[in-house]
Amino acid sequence: MTHAISVEQTGGPEMLCWQKVELDRPGPGQALIRHTAIGLNFIDVYFRTGLYPAPLPFTPGMEAAGIVEAVGEGVTDISPGDRVGYGQSPLGAYAERRLIPADKLIRLPDWIADEVAAAMLLQGLTAQYLLRQTFPVKPGDKVLIHAAAGGVGLLACQWANALGATVIGTVGSAEKAALAATHGCHHVIQYREQDLVARVREITAGHGVDVVYDGVGKDTFDRSLDCLHRRGLMVSYGNASGPVPPFDIGLLNKKGGLFLTRPSVGHYAGTRAELLAMAEDLFAIVRTGQVKVNIHQRFALRHAAEAHRALEARATTGATVLLP
Missing domain, CATH: 3.90.180.10 (Medium-chain alcohol dehydrogenases, catalytic domain)
Structure with a gap:
C-alpha cells in the first residue's frame, strides 16, 4: 500500500x-x-x-x-x-x-x-528543445523569453546567455526582475509597467527579436508577434494565461512573413x-x-x-x- x-x-x-x-x-x-x-x-x-x-x-x-x-x-x-x-x-x-x-x-x-x-x-528538457532544436540559438541572436523568472524561464535565460544570445526577459514584479537579471537576462521588462513592444524595439534598435519563446499563451501572443523582426519565429509552448484563441493565419503574413510553431517535449523526445x-x-x-x-x-x-x-x-x- x-x-x-x-x-x-x-x-x-x-x-x-x-x-x-x-x-x-x-x-x-x-x-x-x-x-x-x-x-x-x-x-x-x-x-x-x-x-x-x-x-x-x-x-x-x-x-x-x-x-x-x-x-x-x-x-x-x-x-x-x-x-x-x-x-x-x-x-x-x-x-x-x-x-x-x-x-x-x-x-x-x-x-x-x-x-x-x-x-x-521536464523544464530542462523543455529548455533544451527550445534553444537547441526548435530555434538553435547562436551568438548574436536576440531572443525574448516570457516568464523569465519561472522554472523554464530561468533555465532558458541562462542557457541562451551561455550560447551567446542577447536575452530579453519579461516578468511581473520587481522581485522577479532582479532574479531574472542575475540568471542570464541582459534586459528585463516588467510587462505590467512597461510597453512590451516599444521596449523590445528600443532594445533592438527597431529591429525586433529573432525568436520569442512564449509559455504564457493568450495574454502575450499578439504582442509577441509584434516583437519579432521580418521572418522571425514565434514559439508558443505553453498556456499559463489560457490557450491562444483562433486567429487568421494571414496575420503572420501581415506582420512580416512570420513563422509559428506549437511544440512540446514529446515531439522532440x-x-x-x-x-x-x-x-x-x-x-x-x-x-x-x-x-x-x-x-x-x-x-x-x-x-x-x-x-x-x-x-x-x-x-x-x-x-x-x-x-x-
Missing part, C-alpha cells in the same frame, strides 16, 4: 485528493520507482483543469526522481537500486511509488541530487535515443555551472493543492518540488 494524489473530477486545486493506492508488480517493460522528489509544472495544472484531457480518475505529474525498486521482464538497461529521474512520461508522478515505462527513465549522474533532478528534467541525447546535453550545460537549477519552493506531496494555488497565482519563482 502506498499513497498518491488522485483527480476524480477536473477543476480547481481542491480536486487534488490524497489517497491510498495499491500497486502491482512491474509488467513487461515497466519499472517500479520509489520517489524521493517530484517536480511541479504548469502542465500539471492543464491536466487538473481539463484543458488537457485525461481519463478520470488519474494521478497528475510527469517529472520526478527516485530509486528503482523492481523491474519487469525485458528491462535490461535499468536495474533495482539505480537512481533515476524522468521528465517526459505518462501521468502519475504525484505518488510515493509508481509503475512507469522503463524507457522513460534516465539514470542520474552521481553529482546531481534527487531534488535537483526532479526540478530540472519521442524515442529513447532522442531522450537520452537531450538529457546528456542538459546535464553537460548544468555541470559547467553556466546553468544553475534553483529550487525556491518545497511542498509536501500531500499538500499538492497548496502548491498548485501558489503556481497559478504566479507566487512562485524558479523550480518547485513536492516531497513524498
Whole structure:
C-alpha cells in the first residue's frame, strides 16, 4: 500500500485528493520507482483543469526522481537500486511509488541530487528543445523569453546567455526582475509597467527579436508577434494565461512573413535515443555551472493543492518540488 494524489473530477486545486493506492508488480517493460522528489509544472495544472484531457480518475505529474525498486521482464538497461529521474512520461508522478515505462527513465549522474533532478528534467528538457532544436540559438541572436523568472524561464535565460544570445526577459514584479537579471537576462521588462513592444524595439534598435519563446499563451501572443523582426519565429509552448484563441493565419503574413510553431517535449523526445541525447546535453550545460537549477519552493506531496494555488497565482519563482 502506498499513497498518491488522485483527480476524480477536473477543476480547481481542491480536486487534488490524497489517497491510498495499491500497486502491482512491474509488467513487461515497466519499472517500479520509489520517489524521493517530484517536480511541479504548469502542465500539471492543464491536466487538473481539463484543458488537457485525461481519463478520470488519474494521478497528475510527469517529472520526478527516485530509486528503482523492481523491474519487469525485458528491462535490461535499468536495474533495482539505480537512481533515476524522468521528465517526459505518462501521468502519475504525484505518488510515493509508481509503475512507469522503463524507457522513460534516465539514470542520474552521481553529482546531481534527487531534488535537483526532479526540478530540472521536464523544464530542462523543455529548455533544451527550445534553444537547441526548435530555434538553435547562436551568438548574436536576440531572443525574448516570457516568464523569465519561472522554472523554464530561468533555465532558458541562462542557457541562451551561455550560447551567446542577447536575452530579453519579461516578468511581473520587481522581485522577479532582479532574479531574472542575475540568471542570464541582459534586459528585463516588467510587462505590467512597461510597453512590451516599444521596449523590445528600443532594445533592438527597431529591429525586433529573432525568436520569442512564449509559455504564457493568450495574454502575450499578439504582442509577441509584434516583437519579432521580418521572418522571425514565434514559439508558443505553453498556456499559463489560457490557450491562444483562433486567429487568421494571414496575420503572420501581415506582420512580416512570420513563422509559428506549437511544440512540446514529446515531439522532440519521442524515442529513447532522442531522450537520452537531450538529457546528456542538459546535464553537460548544468555541470559547467553556466546553468544553475534553483529550487525556491518545497511542498509536501500531500499538500499538492497548496502548491498548485501558489503556481497559478504566479507566487512562485524558479523550480518547485513536492516531497513524498
